[in-house]
Amino acid sequence: MRAHPASAQGHGRFWVGLLPWAWMLFFFVLPFALIVNVSLSTPDLAVPPYVSPFAGTTADGAPAFRPDPASYARLGDELAALATPGADRPYLAAYANSVLLAALTTLCCLLLGYPFAYRLARAPEVMRNTLLMLVMLPFWTSFLLRVYAWMGLLDSSETGLINQALLGLGVVAEPLPLLYNTGAVLVGMVYSYLPFMVLPLYANLVKLDLRLLEAARDLGARPATVFLRVTLPLSLRGIVAGSMLVFIPAVGEFVIPDLLGGGSVMTIGRSIWDDFGPNQDWPMAAAVAVVMVVMLIAPIVLLHRHGRRAGRGA
């Protein structure tokens, strides 16, 4: 970045340009550095429950840096144990669960959200804003409240609304076990994250030049071909953006698996919670979090690369 102190406009631009960097520094780089610091600490029975790697001094009294890699070593041991069948790998299992759950959530959101966003983008212009409002309407109530509402719907006891309806209609004789399983978690996640898929897709599809679709039809393409060869490739950026917005927070999601999964689904968010809380192993929790962030940065870099490539083409 370059400053242009010669002009007032240059000054303004310089400070505005600095804002995102300042944001990144204070709300990502510094907290992340703190977490990395904790992850390299040694657990201790104190407040806070760890000894920082910077705490000790050398023999001559100068500050020393003594990182404790034990937490990372535990994750490494689990990786090494992959070769041994039947070995217990709680952290790896949690990672795998989270990524799988997030991937499934993203896929479901895409399959549901794409036709949704497409219809929205093709709706008469006067109706579009109203429909968009409806998409965002759930955000007006508390997130927690909405998850609890799902519990009320899915409850497996006699009080669950869906089960009550099914029992009342005589479709089932016994209440179905709808709550506290992976299915319930997936339903809750897809429900909560769907707007994050719909909005970027809508923003992309609404700009799609309809004459391109007409041109494709005119050139003999059947409706399915028009979609696959023209609509889909032209909305790829929206798909990538929406998928990232759903996938990344979904990997670290804690509340939904906890409430709707009822502990049946072990996720990375859950294991971090356990280590920070009941287990009082802050360095381990921090190490798990650091690995998760590093894991999530990979898809962002991929997205960035894709954006650059598409940018060159355009």
Next chain:
Amino acid sequence: MCEVSLDIGEREIFALLGSSGCGKSTLLRMIAGLETPSSGRILLDGEDLAAVPAHRRPTNMMFQSYALFPHMTVADNVAFGLRQLRPRMARAAIAARVDEMLELVQMRAFARRRPQELSGGQQQRVALARSLAREPRLLLLDEPLAALDKRIRQQTQFELVGLIRRVGVTCILVTHDQEEAMTMADRIGILSEGGLVQVGTPGEIYERPNCRFSAGFIGETNLFHGRIEGDRLASSDFPQPIVFAAGAGASPPSGGEAWLSLRPECVRVHRRAAGDACVAEHPGENVAAAEVAEIAYLGGRSIYHLRLPGGRAMIASVPAAHWGETAPPARGEPVRVSWPAPDGVLLLR
């Protein structure tokens, strides 16, 4: 959209001309199958297209903004239509056809480029190659030159016509630009408010417009409004009843409302001494005294804006050679205008 009945011949270039919003694009889109007419038939070689969806019609369209696929190269754009053909065309045959089409529009060197990297004129040629690749029985051009700079439009008109004739495809083009229609088309159909008002060659429409709309839309004209009295038109705009030559059809009803259209180049302008009486030198000639209000010098000819005694304006296009050795009349000078009856066209609507 009102009723439009239209026959277009094989290998003909037909222009639908009308001001924006008159439904000409809608008509073209109905032929392409992109819009459905509420009633009526569209026959191509006797086969009704109404029930045929757009992607199975033997027509191809060149869109106004070209609608080239931005995510494909020029070659892929041209190949798109060929890849949809059933039975499937062999890969090598598609490549050869794409090559041939790009050669035709002189765009082979740009095959690997993306449309966004091309100029407007180059995009237009790619769009033409794409719409011709499938060898349509009917080529539809929607405002083919509207997106181009005025500077290159004229040259492109001739290129486009040359290409279409070389390929020998029947073509319907839609335009709001009368010059474009007259340069490119064999026949023109003039559309007004969803209805077709006149169909004919550019010459027929210019020389024998059948209504005020046609007369005003193609070229400039002087219109005199009045009532028919025998073989004359009594107009408050003109000093005496205007003599007109009855057309080939039945003579128009006396007392009826009518208009007389007179092209500017049919008006003869002569010098006149002030106070000179203007009387017809022979029967069937219309004569009036006038004054030069404004002169637009255009080189080979000049446009004279004249004022008739009643205050009514009139335009005349006079070739420079008309004045010979004498100096042309200047602004404010009195002149005498005349035209023989057959030069005026009587319009009943």
